[in-house]
Amino acid sequence: DAGVIQSPRHEVTEMGQEVTLRCKPISGHNSLFWYRQTMMRGLELLIYFNNNVPIDDSGMPEDRFSAKMPNASFSTLKIQPSEPRDSAVYFCASSTSGRARNEQFFGPGTRLTVL
């Protein structure tokens, strides 16, 4: 299995521009998570989906951030307009949901720099 796939790996953009990050979860996994890693706050959960439905978006910082999961094999995280403080590494993770606490498998991340 290829694991969780994220694109792009690096993104440099200017303030005010729209940024779209993409994620392909592991086939068969029905839960998908978007995280942001910063030096100050570590790994923060932004939003997670179960069976393509958003379950908890309480970590989404503000209305500039939105996430979609149109099907079981694809999700996007969009920032519009982007700001310098959005610079961070964004990770996507997937897992199988259920009553057990299942480990989450992370992608390699997208390093976003907003100038």
Place this chain on the structure above:
Amino acid sequence: DQQVKQNSPSLSVQEGRISILNCDYTNSMFDYFLWYKKYPAEGPTFLISISSIKDKNEDGRFTVFLNKSAKHLSLHIVPSQPGDSAVYFCAASARANKFYFGSGTKLNVKP
């Protein structure tokens, strides 16, 4: 406010010695805890977990200890190897799927 805290941003240990990474949490509803390991330019990978019904879980060189009364867990690596040099994140969960992560501790194991 962060519910999971790793107060040591970095730790340096000699090869062959024990590495002890610490983690504190504030939410008494957390009942499942995990450690993840992260190498540069890669995503975190699962290392070891523990349920609140236990106070210790061991997997090879890695042991996680849980002290519920102190709301504290620790990861012991014995013996430490240079390949263990990475950032270690602890995480906690009160229900399925939603994990709260700490800010990470960078471990450097010197040859």
